[in-house]
Amino acid sequence: MPILKGALVVSCQARADNPLHGPVHMAAMARAAEAGGASGIRANGAEDVVAIRAATALPIIGISKVWDDRFPVYITPGFDDAAQIAAAGADIIGLDATGRPRNGEPVERLIARIRTELGREVFADIATLEEGRAAHAHGATYVASTLSGYTEETTARKGEGPDLELLEALVAALPVPVVAEGRFDTPELVAEAFRRGAHAVVVGTAITNPREITKKFVRAAQAWTA
Ligand SMILES: CC(=O)N[C@H](C=O)[C@@H](O)[C@H](O)[C@H](O)COP(=O)(O)O
Numbered sequence: 001m002p003i004l005k006g007a008l009v010v011s012c013q014a015r016a017d018n019p020l021h022g023p024v025h026m027a028a029m030a031r032a033a034e035a036g037g038a039s040g041i042r043a044n045g046a047e048d049v050v051a052i053r054a055a056t057a058l059p060i061i062g063i064s065k066v067w068d069d070r071f072p073v074y075i076t077p078g079f080d081d082a083a084q085i086a087a088a089g090a091d092i093i094g095l096d097a098t099g100r101p102r103n104g105e106p107v108e109r110l111i112a113r114i115r116t117e118l119g120r121e122v123f124a125d126i127a128t129l130e131e132g133r134a135a136h137a138h139g140a141t142y143v144a145s146t147l148s149g150y151t152e153e154t155t156a157r158k159g160e161g162p163d164l165e166l167l168e169a170l171v172a173a174l175p176v177p178v179v180a181e182g183r184f185d186t187p188e189l190v191a192e193a194f195r196r197g198a199h200a201v202v203v204g205t206a207i208t209n210p211r212e213i214t215k216k217f218v219r220a221a222q223a224w225t226a
Contacts, residue, residue, distance in 0.1 A: 001059040001091045002121060003142065003179070003200045007039035008190065009061065011181075011204030012052065018211060023051035029208050031055050042181075042202055046088040053089030061123050061202075062090025071103045072151070075125055078104030079113050086118040092142070097124035097135040098151055108138040115139055123179070127151040132170045132178075143170055144179035144202065162189055164196060171197035 003009060010033035014020040020029070026048040030041045034056050042061040043052050049062045062085035064076045076082050076095035081104075085093055093114050097107050104110060111122050124135035125146035132143045145166050149158035157163050162183040170178040177199030184190055185206035193201045205212050 001057075003040050003059055003061070003092065003123075003177070005177070005199050006194070007200040008037070009040035009042055009179075009200055009202040010036075010038040010207050011042035011202055012048070012208050013042070013044045013204060014209070018209070020208075020210070023047045027051035027055040030058070033207065034058055040200070042094065042204070043090075046084045049085055049088035049090050059091045060089065061092045061094045062086070062088060063094040066103075068103050072100045073098070073102035075146075077102045079110055079117075082110065082114050082120075083118060086114075086120050090120065092121040092123050093118065094123040094125060094144075094146075096147065097126050097138070097140060097143075098128075098131050098147060099134065100151065107135075111135070111138045111140055115141075125181070127154045127166075129166065129169045129173060132166075132174060136174050136176050140176065142177050142179050142199070143174055144181045145170065146181040146202070148182055150182075162193070164192060167193060167198060168196045 012026045012029040030052040040059045043049050044063050044065050064081035064085050065074050067074050073096045082093045114120050114122050121141035123142045124140035126132045127147035135143050145163050148154050148163035148166050167180050179200045180193035180198040181202035184203050190201045
């Protein structure tokens, strides 16, 4: 199932250090997101994807985060990671499509194999316009601003809210659906993304990470009481 135009996709992810880590909590998050009107789910790891697949019929963008000190790429670095996520029930495979070194085959081959051997759409996480163009040329179905602020070249962007300029540039340059993802943490920013031509918007932390949401409120409380 594809991600439809105008979709609000909710990213349901919690790392091992998060009290909500684990498939039971992530499946409940996905059900809550669906009940709230979400049109898609992004999820990490085969266990979470299996549980979410059982909980909802919404399209799932599945990723597999694999950390390896030798390589900067950790979002679905290799074909085996993609195959596991597809087998778990993901409709669409999300991956790091930057040109950075990865533990696996070159990204162009990875994209081609996911499409032909797994029969899945590819959701390309990138950080720059050039990477977006390359991902499209390699056959990505969707191109998303996910990694802006998280690569060496773009770290300066991280403290600055979502990368609306990159979003706009991708929309102008590419004939494929461009998805806004990364620090879209208010309804107003979601509306702004659509105004700038986004096909869909993915929201994670601001909806599904109560620890980080609590921190924001606590900071406000502390600033007031200091
Ligand atoms: C850089 C990276 O690894 N991003 C990850 C990708 O899956 C997630 O940690 C983000 O939560 C997701 O992209 C949604 O973004 P935000 O949580 O800002 O709404």
